[in-house]
Structure formats: C-alpha cells, structure tokens
Amino acid sequence: xxxxxxxxxxxxxxxxxxxxxxxLKYHFTAGRAASRFMRGLMKKKILGQRCPSCLKVYVxxxxxxxxxxxxxxEEVELPPKxxxxxxxxxxxxxxxxxxxxxxxxxxxxxxxxxxxxxHLLQEVEAEEVRMGMRVEAVWQDDSEMVPGLESIKYFxxxxxxxxxxxxxxxYV
Ligand SMILES: [Zn+2]
Numbered sequence: 001x002x003x004x005x006x007x008x009x010x011x012x013x014x015x016x017x018x019x020x021x022x023x024l025k026y027h028f029t030a031g032r033a034a035s036r037f038m039r040g041l042m043k044k045k046i047l048g049q050r051c052p053s054c055l056k057v058y059v060x061x062x063x064x065x066x067x068x069x070x071x072x073x074e075e076v077e078l079p080p081k082x083x084x085x086x087x088x089x090x091x092x093x094x095x096x097x098x099x100x101x102x103x104x105x106x107x108x109x110x111x112x113x114x115x116x117x118x119h120l121l122q123e124v125e126a127e128e129v130r131m132g133m134r135v136e137a138v139w140q141d142d143s144e145m146v147p148g149l150e151s152i153k154y155f156x157x158x159x160x161x162x163x164x165x166x167x168x169x170x171y172v
Pocket of ligand 1: 051052053054055056065066067068069
C-alpha cells in the first residue's frame, strides 16, 4: 500500500485487498520408504513398494498401503517409462516461473505402478500431449542428481503407440 497516496484513500471505503508477505519454513521427515525412493532416484532407479495384500505397487512408496493398512516391505524396481494419465497445460505466467509457457505437467503412471505422480513434460508441443501417451524419464546430468524427483529433468514422448484407455481408466 506504500504506493497509494493518503489523499486517494476514502476512510469509509471497505478494504478489498491487502498484500501480506508470508514465508513458511518447515522440515519434512521422509521416513524409510520415501528415503529409499529418493536415494534410488539419485542412482537413476525408480523404486516402489508392493502391498502384500492387494498387490498394488506404490510409487513413491509410503511404507504402508492406504487401502489395506498393512506395511509394504517388498521393494520393486520399475522402468523409467510410463504413460500420461492426465495433464494440465500451463498458460498463466506466475512469479518465479522458470519454464517458458505454454508448458505441460502430467500425471505419469510408471509401468508396473498403481499410482501416478506429477512431473513436467518436455520435447513435445503442448497441443500434442494426450492421455495414454507413452513417455520416458530424461535424467539430470550426473553432477545435478539430488535425492528427489528433481533428478528426473522431465518426461518426453517415447514415440511408442498410445496406451488404450481401458488399460489405465482405473488410474484417471
Ligand atoms: Zn493393499
């Protein structure tokens, strides 16, 4: 409000907008399952966990199955490939944006996984992205690898045939 002169302000007008800078700092404890997942990404491995009861594979793993309520101790390594189940074209510029708009983020369902995660899609025009499109991970340079999904720079189309909707409709 510093740029508004006092004479312009009607003392009886309702306040419709204020600027309030907010900063939150917190520490997130990843736990054993997520730690293994994140360390695996540093080695270009996608590690999930399978539920012993319903056999669903969680990526990222959380250490237990949310449906069955049992620990998921069996680790499975999955390929760095999957399909786009849903996606969003970002057209709106925002503070701190690093990627030229329009760009696309999608939910990637890794082959063999039963839950998808969000990631960036590149090397494809926004209007060409579609549900069922097969994609593969593009890893960061070795010097840029970190324990997290940032070790995957983005996903790009493999050029393979799209997956039919029947194959992934349970995951949309
Ligand atoms: Zn389960």
